[in-house]
Amino acid sequence: MRRVTCLPTLEKQRARHFVNAVEAFADECTSAEPGELLNRLRQVKKTLRRTGLDNALNDGTAAEAFALVRELAGRTLTRRHYPCQLMGGWLILNGMLAEMDTGEGKTLTATLPAAIAAMAGIPVHVITTSDYLARRDAENLAPLYRVLGLSVGVVTDDMQTPAERRAAYACDITYTTNKQIGFDYLRDRAGGHTRSRLDRLLQRCGETMQQPVLRGLCFGIIDEADSVLIDEATTPLILARAVKNSPAPEHYGVALACAARLQQGRDYTQHDRRIDLTPHGRE
16 A cells, blocks of 8 residues: 555554554444444544543544444445555544545445535535535445444535535435535635534524525545546636626627727826726816
8 A cells, every 4th residue: 555655654543553453343333233232433433522522532442433333334335444454544534635446436435434424414415526426435335334324415416406515415425526515615615605603503593595506515535536636726616696786788889899998098098917097088
């Protein structure tokens, strides 16, 4: 696994220690009855919500959570996470880039940090490069997330209404593309949507307000990060919409004809970055 060679020595030791801690729970999880496994899962979720994700990474809770997700993935998807996937999940959960070779299973790897963060009560977005991949991964992994007690949604280009998108983003884990989440973020901002204390106060007073589509960008897992963050990042996301009371098309023609009659020096003066009309030009 190439990414491990890029880690500092201390981080390598931490990653391997974490994988060993997950493996230590393997026998217990494998031999556990379904009811016992779900009881342990409920306890781990309570701990994650109470102590938070950062503490869970240091007190062993995250390792047990990884082991439970791994075992339930084996029982629901008939696929268990390999050690390289456990390490990849740990790296992502710690905010690092995980470079994985073809065949190492990026999609299954992402279920570990996605599930643990969601169980801690953090809204999770898994960001892919196409609607097809977002829909496929959400559908294929839904059985695992359901048994973990987590809801999963998907946002694609064919979802037209804000209500549909809002419902999908309200799920514990949402699969979407960089373009969809980028445009939804811009639309929320352009509409003046904020998650401020004033908004919540107005809601309590019974004021009706159009709600934002997103509920924050708290935790994102980016598939093909080099493509999304480097290659496609050079293409700007631009919103366009009609403006009320905008000038009629013929007004632009009149303005262009007037501008053509202006003479430099008499009607305007030109500077490095601006043009100023003279009194004669204003007349």
